[in-house]
Amino acid sequence: MSQVFKIAAIAGDGIGNEVMPEGLRAVNAAAKRYGLSLQIDTFPWANCEYYARHGDMMPPDWKDQLQGYDAIFFGAVGWPATVPDHVSLWGSLLKFRREFDQYINLRHVRLFDGVPCPLAGRRAGDIDFFIVRENTEGEYTNLGGRLFADTDREIVIQESVFTRHGTDRVMRFAFELANRRERKALTVATKSNGIAISMPWWDERADAMARHYPDVKTDKQHIDILAARFVLQPQRFDVVVASNLFGDILSDLGPACAGTIGIAPSANLNPERAFPSLFEPVHGSAPDIYGQGIANPIAMIWSGALMLQFLGSQEAHDAILRAIEHCLKDGPRTPDLGGQASTEDIGRAIAEHIAAQA
Ligand code: ATP
Numbered sequence: 001m002s003q004v005f006k007i008a009a010i011a012g013d014g015i016g017n018e019v020m021p022e023g024l025r026a027v028n029a030a031a032k033r034y035g036l037s038l039q040i041d042t043f044p045w046a047n048c049e050y051y052a053r054h055g056d057m058m059p060p061d062w063k064d065q066l067q068g069y070d071a072i073f074f075g076a077v078g079w080p081a082t083v084p085d086h087v088s089l090w091g092s093l094l095k096f097r098r099e100f101d102q103y104i105n106l107r108h109v110r111l112f113d114g115v116p117c118p119l120a121g122r123r124a125g126d127i128d129f130f131i132v133r134e135n136t137e138g139e140y141t142n143l144g145g146r147l148f149a150d151t152d153r154e155i156v157i158q159e160s161v162f163t164r165h166g167t168d169r170v171m172r173f174a175f176e177l178a179n180r181r182e183r184k185a186l187t188v189a190t191k192s193n194g195i196a197i198s199m200p201w202w203d204e205r206a207d208a209m210a211r212h213y214p215d216v217k218t219d220k221q222h223i224d225i226l227a228a229r230f231v232l233q234p235q236r237f238d239v240v241v242a243s244n245l246f247g248d249i250l251s252d253l254g255p256a257c258a259g260t261i262g263i264a265p266s267a268n269l270n271p272e273r274a275f276p277s278l279f280e281p282v283h284g285s286a287p288d289i290y291g292q293g294i295a296n297p298i299a300m301i302w303s304g305a306l307m308l309q310f311l312g313s314q315e316a317h318d319a320i321l322r323a324i325e326h327c328l329k330d331g332p333r334t335p336d337l338g339g340q341a342s343t344e345d346i347g348r349a350i351a352e353h354i355a356a357q358a
Pocket residue numbers: 015077078261262263282283284285286287288289294295296297299336
């Protein structure tokens with residue numbers, strides 16, 4: 001491949017700084033193994049130290065600086081001791097999502113051998129599904145208001161906004177993904193029995209899209225029972241599509257069902273590639289363990305695999321996943337998985353495995 005992929009690496013705060021080098025180590029090992037050309041540039045902003053010096057999380061021209069990249073590889077943001085979380089989050093990550101129209105939030109939930117599962121009796125292979133969350137509209141708006149504030153008659157209204165464009169594009173992405181998977185099963189999260197305007201319409205848009213994908217088995221489930229089934233019957237799921245709010249909740253519940261937060265990856269995608277997409281671990285900056293070199297880097301490394309897959313290299317993705325699988329089963333472990341290894345030990349073990357694969 002002669003194309004050079006441009007990656008912007010932004011470590012952010014806390015353990016973002018510790019897991020980023022290991023994420024890059026794995027990405028570089030896989031790129032080398034499969035002849036991918038990467039140009040990786042690091043950016044020293046979108047962190048709370050930058051905020052302390054400049055009064056903002058990012059420079060005014062951040063968008064121009066990042067626009068030309070194929071992907072953003074992001075660590076974690078937040079240092080609540082100095083900057084409130086809503087300031088650091090809205091000043092960085094949420095700006096990327098909105099201004100770069102990353103309308104898909106994708107999480108892969110998978111249980112590996114060697115990872116203790118909080119659900120009794122589950123083994124590797126029982127849990128392996130994707131959550132596709134709508135990332136830009138729906139229930140998360142600033143529309144509404146308060147009437148008769150501070151009286152007994154007080155009324156609070158919060159609107160949801162669903163557009164046909166916004167809904168159809170997330171449905172299309174989910175059906176495309178399900179169609180590429182072996183089981184081809186798509187679960188549509190809904191609540192059309194209780195939320196009587198937007199959710200029946202959401203179901204209709206799912207039905208309309210389903211007509212273009214005759215091979216995909218579609219099934220609608222109300223969000224309450226769907227959440228219960230994540231816990232009771234996780235093997236039922238293959239691809240789940242959900243609105244912004246429902247997807248937000250499911251995408252924390254899913255990884256929790258599959259063990260430690262230290263391994264869960266996520267992707268914020270602009271599938272049309274009009275803007276860079278962003279790949280990051282699900283976990284935050286973990287101030288409580290920062291500086292000890294014990295953060296589990298696997299979530300960052302797996303996010304790197306999703307990034308290489310999005311850039312077109314399925315084989316680089318698969319090689320990283322094989323190395324993760326091997327490491328979780330037999331390899332060194334960080335304390336969150338009951339071991340004593342360091343962040344760097346894990347990163348090196350995974351990079352070595354990638355380089356040594358036949
Ligand atoms: P967010 O910033 O996403 O809102 P948070 O600040 O509530 O999340 P995290 O920073 O993810 O939470 O940390 C939650 C807990 O999980 C902490 O106790 C932290 O130490 C632990 N944790 C998070 N990431 C890792 C990791 N990679 N390895 C080990 N432990 C982790």
